[in-house]
Amino acid sequence: MLRKHSSSRTLKDNLQLGSLTAFSAGMVNVTSLIIFFAFTSNVTGHYAILAEEIAKGNWNQVLMVFFWLFMFFYGNFLANFLVISSSRSNYIAHALPLILETICLSSVGFYGLYYYQETLFETEILIAIMLLAMGLQNGLTASISNSAVKTTHMTGLTTDLAILVSMFTKKKFRENRELRNKAKLLSTIAVSYISGGVIAGLIYFAMGFKVFFMVSLFLIFIILYDYIKFRFNLLLRKRRLQGYGGSKRLKIKEMWLERIKI
């Protein structure tokens, strides 16, 4: 799910990545809305507010909203920069933005649990950190899936899904496997996002700020899933190879496995 890049990704890779990250985005967005009364996984509303505040001449509010938008922008920038800069391992390059996101969200949870006094300044900064985290996640998923997976962009997703449903009224489009796969991916992301939001809402009312630790655990699962799966497969293959005892073909296979090692 995290190792492959762009065109080498299968539908299954995108479904796994899309559903899991959309689930965490839904959790973060609903939690921020309940606690801070601000959206953190989508910025369309912030753009509208920025324009409104500029029109009203509320420059301190303009500054605040611009800071939030910049943090989301910076998260996206950083995620893509990490993805395109690493030449050694796709996995590490793709896992790094998620590690940073985990650090951001657990920091919000930790601060909220032990230090948060509900002052305006604290609220504004915690929202900024959550926007950075969501930017990192959105930048990563969009970057490695060649923009097929956008886990926080529900406006675009709903538009694309509606267009697809409309296309499916014609038989020639219904029979198009690529379109069916796209619809499956988009609907999975939408359902995961809503599920994440509902579950986060329920968890928040029971556990408060600890909900951020749950999201962080979820992200750690995403990071480790590929690593454990890859290591496990590698181990199985090596065992199988040892059993055959070294024909030329198997040695080449072993060399190949070594080369793609994480």
Next chain:
Amino acid sequence: MRGIVMNVIMGLTALSLFLMVTQFGNQPMNDIIGEWKEVSWDYEKVDFLNQSDSLTIDEVMDQTKVQLGENFVIHKSEVWEFIDDNTLKVGFEDGKEEFVDWKLKSKGDILKLTHNDKISEYYTIKELNRDRLVLHFHVDLNARGIVKLTFEKI
């Protein structure tokens, strides 16, 4: 090399914005502190106002409360004093006083009031300057109508 430079620029921009926010981001807190006199209380788009002329304003308020839920507290001709320790002193017409906890949320445009019985009210601050404070009762999207409270600084 260019990537590192861009990262440094981005980091410095984020840091500068953060410093500016620490300097100017607290403006709504500063503006709201002080004593405010409630000058008007409006409720728009309520059906039963058109249906019957016989309802008194108190009956309308009671029905509004049923419609919007128990968290809706009716404020009439009150004096609100926002104190910087997050205490709001509400002065009623009959001379009684109530102390409520107040907090600003989001970017300072949501006012949360928590009463002693832990009931919380939420208002959207539609206008806040040195002379005027306009609050809209923050309701769920499915509730129609806007409850608007207008205050003037004393």
